[in-house]
Amino acid sequence: MAWSRPSAEHVAMAAAGLWLVLCSVLHAATGVTVPPLFSLAPLIMATVADERRTAVFAGTAVALAIGTGWGHGTTGDVNYWIRVATLCAISAMAVVVAGIRRRREERLARMTAIAEATQLALLPPLPPEMTGITIAARYRSATHEASVGGDLYEIIPTGHGIRVIIGDVRGKGLDAVRLAGQVLSAFRRSAVAMRAMEQVAGEVGRAIEPHLGEEDFVTAALAQIAPTGELTIVNCGHHPPLLRHRGDLQPLTNGKAALPLGLADDFTAFTTTWSSGDRLLLYTDGLVESRDTHGDFLPQDVVGTALAAPDCDQALDTLIRAVHQHTGGHAHDDIALLLLEHGASPRSSANGHTPAVPTAAAP
DSSP states (O other): OOOOOOOOHHHHHHHHHHHHHHHHHHHHHHHHOOHHHHHHHHHHTTTTTTTTHHHHHHHHHHHHHHHHHHHTTTOOOOHHHHHHHHHHHHHHHHHHHHHHHHHHHHHHHHHHHHHHHHHHHOOOOOSSSEEEEEEEEEESSOOOOOOOOOEEEEEEEHHHHHHHEHHHEEEEEEHHHHHHHHHHHHHHHHHHHSSSSSHHHHHHHHHHHHOOOOOOOOEEEEEEETSSEEEEEEBBBBBEEEEEOOOOOEEEOOOOOOOOTTTOOOOOOOEEEEOOOOOOEOOOHHTTTTTTTTOOBBOOOHHHHHTTTTSSSHHHHHHHHHHHHHHTTTOOOOOOEEEEETOEEEEEEOOSSOOOOOOOOOO
8 A cells, every 4th residue: 555645734733742842742751841832833834734734733833832831830930921922922923824824825726726727728728739840848837926928829730721820919917918818819811811820920910919018029930831741931029949950959040130020020030951850949049048157148059969869859958958047947938948850750749738629719
């Protein structure tokens, strides 16, 4: 029979109970009564338990302190009652602290649940394969708290081929989340309606313009993978996608600077080709702007080495570990990664979520 690991609250209850027993044994063996020593029990409980259980141990501590003093005949001593009053004050404070801690933990749990649901909307579950293209995705937050960033991605099959967007909204918090949602909604509509990718980008830019603040903008890279093997790229002020072809890693760019979404609505597309076994990496700036303790960026050859892994999932996992090692675990920005492989065999999962059905997404 397997034994379950005791919870922190059970451990605290055992420790607090043992401490009360030890204090009582100390009095019985030596006749020495120090009421404030009993206060350690409710303080222990306050670290992990709610106020009700803490109050039980607080009341027990006070009762034992008074009982031992009564048995020792020290209840007539004013100093004794001062020590008991100190015990009562500490115990009451422990109950209050336990209540404050519980409410904060409940608030944090609600915030975390909301953050996870919101992040899932911006980084939706992806199918592991779509029309012969293997798909893998990863997202890693720079913080462990319930902070939601503005990274986003989506893949939609259309009559023109698979259409992809990855983007990064300036800033964090609810404003960034709202704007990222507007970007995704506009992309889902325009990706199936517009014939050309530059039209898709322009439509997204115009759709989000009414929702932008004075300093808001969205960098994005859009890609279309045609059934013929052509890759069409539209860059909107974003880091260029990386194509791994026959072991070489090259950025896909036409050499022209482009403004982000919201600052322009006229974009230029360029077309290239890829072949079976090639891999296309789309990413947010948390990848290439990762710095080590000396301020050096992540070398591109590290990215190339990671992308040489046997399959897409291993490639992204290796890349995430490489970033963690490079930054020493102190990343300063979130990272969203999309890796597409031409003509590879499908797998059972793409990014750890239940795969979405590969049909056109609703707006």
